[in-house]
Structure formats: C-alpha cells, structure tokens
Amino acid sequence: MNFWEIGKRNLKEIYRNPVLLGFLLGMPIAFMLVFIAAAGGAQASPIALSIVDEDRSQNSSAFIQYLGHVDAIELNQPIYSEESQAQVDLQDGRISLYLLIPSGFQAAQHGNQTITLELIYKAADPMTGLQLKPVIEAVGSQFLGVPPPLNVELKGTESEIKNPAVNFYFPGIAVYGLMILISTAAGIIAGDRERGFLIRMFTTPAKPWDFILGYSLPFIPVLIVSTLIYLGVGMALGLTVVGNLGHAFLIFFLIGLCSVGIGMIVGSLVKSESQTGISWIFIVPMAMISGAWFTVDRMPSAIRSIAGALPFIHAIDASRAVLNGSPFSAIVLDIYWLVGWTVVLFATGIMLFRKTMVS
Amino acid sequence: MNAVQTFKLTKEFDSLVAVNGIDLEIHKGELFSLLGPNGAGKTTTIRMLCCLLKPTRGTASILGYDVVRTPFAVKKLIGVSPQDTVLSERLNCWENLALIGKVHGLSSNEAKARSKELLETMGLMERAKDQVRRFSGGMKRRLSIAMALVSNPQVLFLDEPTLGLDPQARRTISEYIAGLKGKKTILLTTHYMEEADSLSDRIGIIDEGKVVALGTPQELKTNTFQMRTMVVSTGNLTAEVISDLQQRYSRLEMSKGRLKIYHKELNFQEIVDYLHSRGVAVYSAALEQPTLEDVFIQITGKKLRD
Ligand SMILES: Nc1ncnc2c1ncn2[C@@H]1O[C@H](COP(=O)(O)OP(=O)(O)OP(=O)(O)O)[C@@H](O)[C@H]1O
Ligand SMILES: [Mg+2]
Numbered sequence: 001m002n003f004w005e006i007g008k009r010n011l012k013e014i015y016r017n018p019v020l021l022g023f024l025l026g027m028p029i030a031f032m033l034v035f036i037a038a039a040g041g042a043q044a045s046p047i048a049l050s051i052v053d054e055d056r057s058q059n060s061s062a063f064i065q066y067l068g069h070v071d072a073i074e075l076n077q078p079i080y081s082e083e084s085q086a087q088v089d090l091q092d093g094r095i096s097l098y099l100l101i102p103s104g105f106q107a108a109q110h111g112n113q114t115i116t117l118e119l120i121y122k123a124a125d126p127m128t129g130l131q132l133k134p135v136i137e138a139v140g141s142q143f144l145g146v147p148p149p150l151n152v153e154l155k156g157t158e159s160e161i162k163n164p165a166v167n168f169y170f171p172g173i174a175v176y177g178l179m180i181l182i183s184t185a186a187g188i189i190a191g192d193r194e195r196g197f198l199i200r201m202f203t204t205p206a207k208p209w210d211f212i213l214g215y216s217l218p219f220i221p222v223l224i225v226s227t228l229i230y231l232g233v234g235m236a237l238g239l240t241v242v243g244n245l246g247h248a249f250l251i252f253f254l255i256g257l258c259s260v261g262i263g264m265i266v267g268s269l270v271k272s273e274s275q276t277g278i279s280w281i282f283i284v285p286m287a288m289i290s291g292a293w294f295t296v297d298r299m300p301s302a303i304r305s306i307a308g309a310l311p312f313i314h315a316i317d318a319s320r321a322v323l324n325g326s327p328f329s330a331i332v333l334d335i336y337w338l339v340g341w342t343v344v345l346f347a348t349g350i351m352l353f354r355k356t357m358v359s
Numbered sequence: 360m361n362a363v364q365t366f367k368l369t370k371e372f373d374s375l376v377a378v379n380g381i382d383l384e385i386h387k388g389e390l391f392s393l394l395g396p397n398g399a400g401k402t403t404t405i406r407m408l409c410c411l412l413k414p415t416r417g418t419a420s421i422l423g424y425d426v427v428r429t430p431f432a433v434k435k436l437i438g439v440s441p442q443d444t445v446l447s448e449r450l451n452c453w454e455n456l457a458l459i460g461k462v463h464g465l466s467s468n469e470a471k472a473r474s475k476e477l478l479e480t481m482g483l484m485e486r487a488k489d490q491v492r493r494f495s496g497g498m499k500r501r502l503s504i505a506m507a508l509v510s511n512p513q514v515l516f517l518d519e520p521t522l523g524l525d526p527q528a529r530r531t532i533s534e535y536i537a538g539l540k541g542k543k544t545i546l547l548t549t550h551y552m553e554e555a556d557s558l559s560d561r562i563g564i565i566d567e568g569k570v571v572a573l574g575t576p577q578e579l580k581t582n583t584f585q586m587r588t589m590v591v592s593t594g595n596l597t598a599e600v601i602s603d604l605q606q607r608y609s610r611l612e613m614s615k616g617r618l619k620i621y622h623k624e625l626n627f628q629e630i631v632d633y634l635h636s637r638g639v640a641v642y643s644a645a646l647e648q649p650t651l652e653d654v655f656i657q658i659t660g661k662k663l664r665d
Contacts, residue, residue, distance in 0.1 A: 016449040196445035203439040
C-alpha cells in the first residue's frame with residue numbers, strides 16, 4: 001500500500017497549497033465563465049430555419065411539424081417544395097440556411113435505410129449551421145427512431161434541448177478544461193523531482209507503480225469535484241441533459257484520468273518543473289483537432305483519423321451524444337476507447353518512471 | 360559477508376570521472392567515514408550505493424545484494440540522509456517521518472513510536488506539528504536525519520549529516536551516531552575532522568575519485584607522517600646544544616625560545632633529560648600528535664578544489 005502513503009502525502013501537499021488548490025478548482029469555474037461569454041448567455045434566441053421538402057410525404061411533413069416544436073428552432077414559412085427557390089433566397093440573404101429533406105425520405109424510413117439530410121448555409125456564415133447541426137441530429141434521430149404515424153408521446157420531448165449552442169459547446173470546453181490537468185499533474189511530479197524529494201523517495205522500497213498511482217490518486221477527488229462543477233455550472237447556464245447524467249459524468253471522469261495519465265508520462269520524462277511547459281505543445285493542437293472549440297467535420301481526413309485514434313474526440317462526441325439523449329449503447333465504444341487509453345497511458349507511465357528512477 | 364562491498368566502482372559523467380575504481384569493504388556494525396575534498400566523489404559513491412545512480416563500471420553490493428540487479432532488496436535495508444536536505448515541505452514532522460517509515464513497511468503504531476523517540480532525540484518535539492517549510496535550516500537538517508533513521512535500517516548512509524548545525528545539535532547528533540555504533544553499519548561523510556576522528560572505526564580518504572588512504576584514525580595519523588614532532592619551550596639554549604641536537608635528530612626548527620624537533624622516533628623523557636643535563640631550562644614540553652586535519656591536508660594537498 002505504498003502508493004496510498006505517497007498519495008496521502010501528495011493530497012496533503014495539494015490541499016495545503018492554496019494557490020494550487022485554487023487553480024485546480026477555480027479553473028473549471030473560470031472556464032465556465034468563458035463559456036458563458038462564448039455561448040452568449042443562457043438565453044440564446046431560436047435559429048430561423050427554412051425547409052425544402054422534396055419528399056412531400058406524410059412522414060416528411062410530420063418531421064417538419066416535429067422540428068417546429070423544438071424551442072431552439074423557429075421554422076420559416078412557407079416550406080419550400082423546390083430547392084431552387086431556397087437557393088435563390090439564400091443567395092439573396094432572405095434566409096440564412098435551409099434543411100433539405102430529400103425525396104425518398106419516407107421510403108427510406110420504411111425500408112430502414114440511411115437517410116441523409118442536408119443543411120445548406122452560406123459559406124460566409126458557418127456558425128449557425130454548426131450550432132444547428134447537432135440539434136437536427138438529435139431531433140432527427142429521435143424522430144426516426146419512432147415509427148410513423150407520430151403519436152402524442154413525442155411531443156413530450158419537444159422542448160428538451162433548451163439551448164442547442166450550450167449543449168454543443170459544453171463538452172468541448174469541459175474536456176479542454178480537463179486536458180489542462182496534463183500540465184498540472186506533470187508539474188507536480190517534475191517539481192518534486194527538481195527539489196530532490198522524489199530522489200529521496202527513490203531510496204525507499206517504493207516501486208514505480210507506487211509513484212504513478214500515488215501521484216494520480218489526489219487527482220481523483222479533484223476530478224470528481226471539477227466534473228461536478230462543470231456539469232453544475234453548465235446546467236445553471238442552460239445546459240440540457242437529455243440523457244443520463246451519470247454517463248456524462250463517467251465520460252468526463254475517464255477523460256480526466258487519461259489527462260492525468262498523460263501528465264504522469266510527461267512528468268516522468270522531463271527534468272524540471274519548467275520543462276512541463278512542453279505539455280502545451282500537445283494540449284492545444286489535440287484540443288483543436290478533437291473538436292474542443294469547433295467542429296472537426298470539415299478537417300482533412302488524415303487529421304480526423306489522428307483525432308479519432310486519440311481519446312479526446314471520443315470524450316467530446318460521446319458526452320455530447322449523452323447530453324442530447326443518446327442511450328448508453330450508443331456511447332459504449334467510446335467508453336471502451338477511453339478505458340483502453342487510460343490503461344495504456346498508466347502502464348506507459350509506470351514503464352517510463354521505472355527508467356528514470358536510476359540515472 | 361560485508362555490509363558494503365564495492366569492486367572497482369566507477370562513475371563517469373561524460374568525460375569527467377567522478378568515482379574512479381573504488382574498492383570498499385565496510386564490515387557489519389562498522390562506522391566508516393568517507394572523507395575527501397569537495398568534488399572528490401563522496402556523494403556520487405553514496406548515490407551509487409543507494410541505487411540512485413548506475414555505475415559506469417564495477418559492482419557494489421549491500422549485505423550481499425547487488426545494487427544494480429536487486430535495487431529493491433537493497434532499498435529495504437538502507438536509510439539515507441542526503442547531502443541536500445529534502446523534506447515534504449507542507450507536511451509536519453510526524454507526517455514526514457510516517458511517510459518514510461510506512462513506505463519501509465512500518466505499521467502506523469510502529470511509525471508513531473519510532474517518530475516520537477527520534478523527535479525527542481532531535482529536539483523537535485515542540486514544533487512537531489508545524490509544517491516543515493517554516494523550519495530553520497538546522498531544524499530541517501535534524502528532521503532529515505531522523506527520516507534516515509525512522510525505518511531502523513541496517514545500513515545507514517549519512518552524507519554530511521551535521522552540515523549547518525549549531526554546536527549543540529552537532530554534539531547531540533554525534534552522540535546519537537556514536538550510540539548506534541556496533542548496532543548499525545554506518546557510512547558517514549563529513550568535513551568536520553574531529554567528528555570523523557572521534558566517531559569512525561575506519562576512515563577512507565578519497566580524492567579525485569580514488570581512495571588515497573585507508574585505516575583507523577590512529578593508523579592514518581601514524582602512517583601519514585614519517586616523523587614525530589616535539590615542541591619544547593626553553594630558555595638559554597646554547598649553540599653547542601643546538602648543534603648537538605641537529606646531529607641527533609632529522610630536523611630542528613627554532614623561533615623565540617620555541618624548539619621544534621622532528622625525528623622518526625622520539626623519546627620524550629630522553630630529550631627532556633638531555634636538555635636538563637646541559638643546563639637548559641625547560642618551561643614546557645610536549646610530543647605533538649598530528650590531527651586528522653593534518654593528515655587530510657598532507658594527503659590531499661592544500662589546493663582548493665573546483
Ligand atoms: N549529475 C552529475 N552530472 C555531472 N557531473 C556530476 C554530477 N554529479 C556529480 N558530478 C561531478 O562529480 C564530481 C564528484 O561530485 P560529488 O558530489 O560526488 O562530490 P563530493 O565528494 O560529494 O563533494 P562535496 O564534499 O562538495 O559534497 C564533481 O566533480 C561533480 O561536479
Ligand atoms: Mg557531497
């Protein structure tokens with residue numbers, strides 16, 4: 001149980017250090033404040049959406065009606081039946097974007113085939129489309145999951161996503177906030193090495209994994225508290241949790257552990273506290289390609305596959321899906337991915353640490 | 360089996376040879392002091408023995424366990440007080456001691472009892488519950504030594520334990536270390552020669568990474584200087600007496616009534632009797648014993664080390 005003793009020591013060193021503690025717990029709060037500014041407050045106005053219904057079927061009009069019940073969306077009237085007219089209006093600035101329901105929508109739904117909905121917006125103004133996309137995705141999957149004709153029960157779900165922008169941005173902001181733990185965790189190890197305390201501990205029988213676990217342990221309460229702060233403040237700001245809050249918590253907790261694991265690796269490799277600045281070379285690009293700040297849909301496929309191999313995008317996508325109502329089965333692969341990364345990162349940390357115990 | 364055994368132990372840092380083929384044998388229960396000028400390689404040697412540094416060449420073992428192949432077996436047996444005081448700054452004395460003690464396998468109660476004993480010895484009981492970052496340098500030093508001792512290790516490495524301590528604390532710690540003699544094997548480094556002289560069973564002097572002298576304090580003193588010296592304060596020395604003495608003894612120094620005689624063997628009584636017989640007044644006379652510091656300077660030279 002040496003790791004427990006080392007962990008207790010590290011926990012005391014952290015909670016007796018007001019500056020560090022303030023940083024660890026203040027960071028989630030500060031991040032959420034930035035987030036309010038970015039999301040424009042809790043009361044975002046609904047987005048005006050025009051619709052082109054090429055299918056003109058019973059199902060497509062039911063879907064349109066369904067969309068009309070979503071608070072975040074304000075449907076423009078009339079509904080276009082030809083795309084060409086919508087194109088002209090978009091070009092002339094009378095509308096800002098439109099959703100294309102292709103002909104074959106009803107047939108595809110009956111045949112359980114993939115349905116592609118297109119959201120067309122002006123290239124000069126991508127943000128509205130980006131904000132709307134997850135809403136349409138969530139609403140669409142809810143709608144399509146139910147066989148026609150629509151029954152009244154569905155109307156109960158209509159107002160669930162109060163503020164789609166908040167639901168869209170929140171997971172990325174929270175995951176980025178947790179990624180910062182990479183540099184914090186690395187800094188704590190590197191600082192103890194630089195001041196000689198770790199070297200002294202290396203003359204005791206403590207094993208490499210005692211150190212890695214001992215240095216990660218104090219982050220567990222930090223992770224729990226900061227995830228709760230993220231979710232709590234997020235919900236106070238208009239975040240709608242349609243899915244299971246526990247699942248969302250689990251995802252944030254796991255990505256936090258991954259970050260701590262990466263921090264352990266960085267902390268094993270660097271010689272001094274100042275060198276942990278290196279972790280930012282990793283954090284910022286990873287956050288960027290993982291969709292922490294903006295969507296990755298438009299990135300080159302090579303970059304998307306790099307991001308897809310890393311854990312962060314899985315945490316962001318899965319938590320966004322859960323918040324928007326996806327069941328556990330839809331995110332289980334992402335969870336496996338996160339657990340797998342956690343295990344690999346900690347194992348690597350222990351291996352690297354073993355090497356640095358003897359210089 | 361020796362407590363510490365090294366064979367051609369060598370450490371090179373790039374082109375610098377910090378430790379150059381040291382062969383050491385420290386017996387169980389022995390207090391062995393490693394002396395040497397700054398940069399001689401004392402700390403580097405200790406760091407290899409504590410499994411912190413990998414030897415470039417050669418081997419070392421503690422109670423039969425090789426430091427490279429079985430580091431964790433070695434770490435269970437040793438207690439280390441590093442040259443630089445390092446503590447967990449936001450823990451108090453009890454917590455610092457408990458951490459080291461428990462990582463060495465002590466139970467909570469054992470750690471507490473042992474800590475109490477050491478805190479009393481080191482005079483830290485009054486401040487035991489304060490975070491150690493508020494301690495003075497000497498207090499930190501004393502706690503650091505206590506941390507080396509808390510696990511009751513069989514082999515102790517004390518790298519300049521009394522550095523920066525006031526005379527009272529130094530005396531207390533010297534006495535405590537003396538009390539451990541025979542029970543523990545201790546490898547000590549220090550720049551206080553009197554301390555090494557009074558505490559050590561044997562002393563190794565190292566310079567530029569090599570052992571240049573080895574033996575008991577007494578052996579070092581007798582073997583280092585070829586000549587004995589005697590100092591006599593006299594009155595009315597005559598030229599005749601002086602030339603007589605110059606013939607009998609290897610060397611003679613005189614200054615203001617003080618006569619210093621150098622020779623391989625000196626007989627105190629014989630010299631005093633001779634001077635009396637020639638009517639020379641002898642006010643005081645003493646055979647001079649070289650100090651360990653004389654030995655140290657003689658062996659390692661007067662030049663400052665970089
Ligand atoms: N990590 C290191 N990298 C490079 N050189 C080193 C390193 N550690 C020690 N040295 C060098 O090795 C030599 C021996 O140093 P060491 O610390 O063993 O001396 P010491 O005998 O303990 O001296 P002191 O009495 O000053 O403590 C010195 O020249 C030192 O500069
Ligand atoms: Mg030294």
